[in-house]
Amino acid sequence: MKKDDLCMQQALRQAEYAEREDEVPVGAIVVYKGRTIAKSYNQVEKLNDPTAHAEMIAITQAANYLGSKWLKGCSLYVTVEPCSMCAGALVLARIEQVAFGAADPKTGAFGSKTDINKLKLNHKVRIKQGILERDCAAILQNFFKKKRKRDKNKNYF
Amino acid sequence: MKKDDLCMQQALRQAEYAEREDEVPVGAIVVYKGRTIAKSYNQVEKLNDPTAHAEMIAITQAANYLGSKWLKGCSLYVTVEPCSMCAGALVLARIEQVAFGAADPKTGAFGSKTDINKLKLNHKVRIKQGILERDCAAILQNFFKKKRKRDKNKNYF
Numbered sequence: 001m002k003k004d005d006l007c008m009q010q011a012l013r014q015a016e017y018a019e020r021e022d023e024v025p026v027g028a029i030v031v032y033k034g035r036t037i038a039k040s041y042n043q044v045e046k047l048n049d050p051t052a053h054a055e056m057i058a059i060t061q062a063a064n065y066l067g068s069k070w071l072k073g074c075s076l077y078v079t080v081e082p083c084s085m086c087a088g089a090l091v092l093a094r095i096e097q098v099a100f101g102a103a104d105p106k107t108g109a110f111g112s113k114t115d116i117n118k119l120k121l122n123h124k125v126r127i128k129q130g131i132l133e134r135d136c137a138a139i140l141q142n143f144f145k146k147k148r149k150r151d152k153n154k155n156y157f
Numbered sequence: 158m159k160k161d162d163l164c165m166q167q168a169l170r171q172a173e174y175a176e177r178e179d180e181v182p183v184g185a186i187v188v189y190k191g192r193t194i195a196k197s198y199n200q201v202e203k204l205n206d207p208t209a210h211a212e213m214i215a216i217t218q219a220a221n222y223l224g225s226k227w228l229k230g231c232s233l234y235v236t237v238e239p240c241s242m243c244a245g246a247l248v249l250a251r252i253e254q255v256a257f258g259a260a261d262p263k264t265g266a267f268g269s270k271t272d273i274n275k276l277k278l279n280h281k282v283r284i285k286q287g288i289l290e291r292d293c294a295a296i297l298q299n300f301f302k303k304k305r306k307r308d309k310n311k312n313y314f
Contacts, residue, residue, distance in 0.1 A: 050226045050250040069207045088242030092207040
């Protein structure tokens with residue numbers, strides 16, 4: 001199995017933890033010199049915090065690990081394309097690479113809805129996309145399918 | 158003094174706390190039903206965390222206070238125009254209004270460098286700008302002026 005796929009599998013495992021806690025299943029990890037230095041999943045509902053996306057938590061963890069506000073030489077693997085908040089944070093962190101699984105046409109900020117790299121800020125992130133795309137999309141689709149079904153049943157009672 | 162000016166004065170006081178700690182002096186507060194429910198300042202250097210902008214900390218504080226991931230009916234006052242990360246977070250938080258002092262042509266994401274409201278995400282933030290603009294710009298300009306002078310002197314030794 002390719003290195004990128006192995007890393008995304010770790011991110012997918014994080015997304016599964018989110019799903020078990022009834023959070024939108026998104027997972028992320030940060031890799032530095034071949035080592036995973038941060039792992040996290042979306043915790044918006046649990047923490048009642050709109051900023052608690054998987055990527056944001058992973059950035060803070062990685063910065064703590066490195067003792068640096070800049071994540072030079074780091075790669076973030078995330079199951080879905082980051083939103084504007086997370087893309088903005090990844091640029092501020094000067095991360096080297098972001099690899100994502102599924103694209104997000106509604107809010108994705110690395111090419112789908114908008115492209116933060118085109119703003120010519122003081123850092124440009126290298127992007128890889130489509131890593132284990134099918135698995136990354138499926139976990140989200142199943143989550144929302146189940147949720148819609150549950151919400152529909154709720155209306156009967 | 159107008160209500161907006163009084164609120165921005167509170168945000169400016171927060172920016173002064175940042176300055177004393179040698180952080181880029183940006184301050185923010187969140188107001189809900191006439192009450193200040195969050196106050197914060199930029200802490201990127203102290204926390205070694207690129208996500209620790211004043212606005213992000215204020216959003217998390219306000220969400221904690223309200224026990225809700227959404228900041229409906231809230232206004233954020235911030236001394237400088239939010240960047241992409243913070244603007245993205247404010248949209249995710251579905252905040253009602255953002256009032257800022259100085260515009261930021263380099264990274265401002267509510268009209269200067271880019272405009273997140275134009276992306277037609279699932280929430281649009283009402284914007285007021287130019288509140289105590291001169292004071293909000295001055296504290297930043299003085300900070301960077303002093304910093305450049307200090308860095309220049311450093312080179313002599």
